[in-house]
Amino acid sequence: MNVGVFGYSGSLSDEKINRVSGLALEVGKTIAQYGHTLYTGGRDGIMELVSRGAKEMRGRVVGILPDGEVGNMYLDTRIDTGMDFTMRSLILVKSIDFVISIGGEVGTLFEIISAYCYEKPVILFEGTGGWTDRIDKVLIDKKYLDNRKLIEVKKVKSIEELREYLEVINDKM
Amino acid sequence: MNVGVFGYSGSLSDEKINRVSGLALEVGKTIAQYGHTLYTGGRDGIMELVSRGAKEMRGRVVGILPDGEVGNMYLDTRIDTGMDFTMRSLILVKSIDFVISIGGEVGTLFEIISAYCYEKPVILFEGTGGWTDRIDKVLIDKKYLDNRKLIEVKKVKSIEELREYLEVINDKM
Amino acid sequence: MNVGVFGYSGSLSDEKINRVSGLALEVGKTIAQYGHTLYTGGRDGIMELVSRGAKEMRGRVVGILPDGEVGNMYLDTRIDTGMDFTMRSLILVKSIDFVISIGGEVGTLFEIISAYCYEKPVILFEGTGGWTDRIDKVLIDKKYLDNRKLIEVKKVKSIEELREYLEVINDKM
């Protein structure tokens, strides 16, 4: 499957990224261990960390990049979308089967909402801060982003819970 | 200026659209009276109502359409983006100076967040339901969608308050 | 109708643009006189000249712009596509009913081919140089760009011939 990861962009020394860097590496490794391909926006911050994790486990990494950018050093496949930063995120969202969200500013909120619009399951990694935690407040019945209730927003609190979710998905395949 | 309007799509007989149809017409008329060009997604529901209002005041109406669609009958300018429903909304957002939001499901939430990402001022028309009212719960300091606080989200409760806002903008031009 | 114009971009003092500047102004005026809306890529060179011509006759002008650009001073409607220079041309092509080509480098060739792909009639203004004249060599049966022969490529040699073509189109409406 194609698994997306959203999250904080920016320098790895940034405090809010640094705080979850170990976790991001583990998420990348876990996706690769389950044989899934990792899709990200191809840039820095969480995108770079999960990609490094996936490559450490010899996984495949795809980066969906804004116009003219080359992306981080862990990408096997680079897609130059010719689009701006925000618009290219939609091609990322459309190309994945489900997505894991780690922290993140308004760009991550944008991606979470986009995933819901395209009916792609979103897994919030709780306790990672930013919009991943804050989105909780607006969920309808703690699970949905609109009244049609088409896609459930899931939450995991640990790598173990993430593994359980991936097991369930593998069983369904 | 180029003024966008977001809101419920769907049939005009839909109860949640019907409830705000008079208001939507007035918003369209008001935008035209101030000499602004109205930009919408070009389809039905609120998009059609504000466009009809603007045309009744001989305003100009631009519709940013998904691939292959012709849009409602009130459009002076049709843009066929070649893109899907969601993606084309970003071209709408990028092309406007500010936007007014009326009710709306998750597609409207997507557009509100997009406008914030592109630093376009958003005016929530309070009491119109849907995400226009619900977004309030996630605002930081009742005004912002992220910690960088670049753009204030505004609220108006009536056509009179909308006019006041448009006066302020005209004075700045 | 929505009428596109393709052609040389660049400075108006450039010799190859300067040579056809009077003609480009006349084409813009003519489009406006027939009540059509002019669509261009919104930038300099031929795009600017036809737009100026259209505005002199109080016509409407739409510019389909690359990411973040504001375009020339004659645009009534600006569309910021969020895309690169080349990609945004496809939104221009999709949004028009037919197109007139004046001179032009490989970017114009790209637009002529795009118009054919989308089955939009192309009118080559003969004698204006560049790819508008050079395309002749590859036409199949002097009229088509592929063996399916879906759309005829037309040629005009003067403003009078362009008017005749516009009359025929008006009669069909």
Place this chain on the structure above:
Amino acid sequence: MNVGVFGYSGSLSDEKINRVSGLALEVGKTIAQYGHTLYTGGRDGIMELVSRGAKEMRGRVVGILPDGEVGNMYLDTRIDTGMDFTMRSLILVKSIDFVISIGGEVGTLFEIISAYCYEKPVILFEGTGGWTDRIDKVLIDKKYLDNRKLIEVKKVKSIEELREYLEVINDKM
């Protein structure tokens, strides 16, 4: 490197595709043997044949797809661009280092011109028919598509000549 292949789309039983199917398979195998990743538009015809060839040599295959399509069965990486058939070809062109063209109707002509616009080297596989052969007539000095002469259009007549070209490129890396 990322190597694109353009060419006829359509059913494999179509005479003009059938005639070059052995060659297309060989081109796919060759790209994989040199360790390059194959990029195509992800659909049928030549796209499918080269992808099958690449997979037979355990190569990597990326498909850049129109909105909502799943593509042929040989894709390792699927990108859903959310765009129409023609527009999505530009993301393909932007994401590759160079491209090989085999036969093809006006859609292939569009892709050859696009590659030139983005300054990506184009290798025409001579004798494969369609626009790959026909483009010759419009080349300036038998090599260029505009007067700026930025990128040379190359031609190969056999798999051996293609291998020689790939050797030269490998030496430069």
